[in-house]
Amino acid sequence: MANVFAFAESRGGELRKVALEVVTAARTLADATGGGEVHALLVGAPGIAGKAAPLGAHGADVVHLCEHPAFANANPEAAAALAAQLLKQTGARAGLFPASAQGRDLAPRVAAKLGVGLASDVTAFSAQGDAIHAKHPTHTGKVIATLALTGTPALLALRPNVFTPKESAKAGRVESVAPVADPAASRVVVKEMRGGGKAKLDLSEAPVIVSGGRGLKAAENFKLVEDLAAAFGNAAVGATRAVTDDGWRPHSDQIGQTGRVVSPDLYVAVGISGAIQHLAGMRTSRTIVAINKDKEAPIFKLADYGIVGDVFEILPPLIEAVKAARASRG
Numbered sequence: 001m002a003n004v005f006a007f008a009e010s011r012g013g014e015l016r017k018v019a020l021e022v023v024t025a026a027r028t029l030a031d032a033t034g035g036g037e038v039h040a041l042l043v044g045a046p047g048i049a050g051k052a053a054p055l056g057a058h059g060a061d062v063v064h065l066c067e068h069p070a071f072a073n074a075n076p077e078a079a080a081a082l083a084a085q086l087l088k089q090t091g092a093r094a095g096l097f098p099a100s101a102q103g104r105d106l107a108p109r110v111a112a113k114l115g116v117g118l119a120s121d122v123t124a125f126s127a128q129g130d131a132i133h134a135k136h137p138t139h140t141g142k143v144i145a146t147l148a149l150t151g152t153p154a155l156l157a158l159r160p161n162v163f164t165p166k167e168s169a170k171a172g173r174v175e176s177v178a179p180v181a182d183p184a185a186s187r188v189v190v191k192e193m194r195g196g197g198k199a200k201l202d203l204s205e206a207p208v209i210v211s212g213g214r215g216l217k218a219a220e221n222f223k224l225v226e227d228l229a230a231a232f233g234n235a236a237v238g239a240t241r242a243v244t245d246d247g248w249r250p251h252s253d254q255i256g257q258t259g260r261v262v263s264p265d266l267y268v269a270v271g272i273s274g275a276i277q278h279l280a281g282m283r284t285s286r287t288i289v290a291i292n293k294d295k296e297a298p299i300f301k302l303a304d305y306g307i308v309g310d311v312f313e314i315l316p317p318l319i320e321a322v323k324a325a326r327a328s329r330g
C-alpha cells in the first residue's frame, strides 16, 4: 500500500481545475499501487478551508489545510517546505504537482529539499514494479521520453488539461496543519498576480482554444478570432510568436516552445503555418482544426480536420454556424 501526495493549487482563494486533475491522478496511482491514502495539501489565505470539499470528492483521503495570510498569493518557499515535510511524514511513494506556472516553481524546490528525482511536464504515468514510469514530451514534442523514477518519493509535475478530473466515493477528512516556517518570512514574496481579467478564460484550463497567426494580416483582424472564441462560449484566444512579437497580441497569449503549453479538447489554428516551435505548445490537444490557404502548410500534417481557404472568407460563416449550433442545443 503506497500513499500518494498531491499538491492542490489555488489562486485568489479559488481551487484551480489542475488541483482536481492532480488529486484524481494521485487517486489513480494510489489505487494502482495497492490502495494507499491520497494526502492533498491545500494552502491559502484564511477562508480557503471552504474550498477543500471537492478534493475529497475527487479522491483525497486527507486534505492537509494550511491557512495563513501570507499564502494569499503563491508562496513557493513556504509551500515547498510544507510539501516536503508532508511527503516525509506520510511516507508517500510519490508526490504529484501541476506543471502550471505555480507548480513549475514549486515542484523543483521540493525535489531539491528531498534530494529526489522529478519528472516534469508529464503526460502519462504508470506504476511498473518498484518504479514509476512517466512520459514526458521532449525535443519540441517530437520525442516522447519515458522516465523510470526508482527513488522514493518520485515527484511528477503533470501537464494541465491532460488528466481528466473524476469524482470518487471518498469523503476526505480535513486536517489543519501548521506551516513549517513562518510563511511571512519567505525570501520570495509574490506581491501581485495579474490575470487577463475575470471574464477571460485561462489558456491552460480552457476546453477550447482559438489561436491566430500571421495569416490574419493585422492586429484588428483578431476580432474574427475573438468572435469565434465567443461563439463557442468556453474558448480562450491564443496566438503564435510571430503575432506576439509584432505586438498584435500580448505575450501571455503565445503558445509554443517559448510560450504556453496547452492541451484543450479542441484547438482551432487560424492562419498558422505550424512551425515546430508552435506545435511544441499544442500538439497534445485532443482535436485540432486548421484553417490555412496553403494546402502544403505543415499544420495540416498534425490537424485532425483541415479547411484549405482564406480565413476572411471562412471565419464569418463559421462563427455564425457555431452560434447557430450552440443556440439549437439551448
Ligand SMILES: Cc1cc2nc3c(=O)[nH]c(=O)nc-3n(C[C@H](O)[C@H](O)[C@H](O)COP(=O)(O)OP(=O)(O)OC[C@H]3O[C@@H](n4cnc5c(N)ncnc54)[C@H](O)[C@@H]3O)c2cc1C
Binding pocket: 212, 213, 214, 215, 216, 239, 240, 241, 242, 243, 254, 255, 256, 257, 258, 259, 260, 270, 271, 272, 273, 274, 275, 276, 277, 278, 281, 291, 292, 293, 294, 297, 309, 310, 311, 312
Ligand atoms: C527559438 C525559437 C522559439 C520559438 N518559439 C515559438 C513559440 O513558442 N510559439 C510560436 O508560435 N512560434 C515560435 N517560434 C517562431 C516559429 O518558428 C514561427 O516563426 C511562428 O510560429 C510562425 O507564426 P505564424 O504561423 O503565425 O506565421 P507564418 O509562419 O508566417 O504563417 C502564416 C500562415 O498563414 C497562412 N495564411 C496567410 N494568409 C492567409 C489567409 N488569408 N487565410 C488563411 N491562411 C493564410 C500562410 O499560408 C501561412 O501558413 C520560435 C522560433 C524560434 C527560433
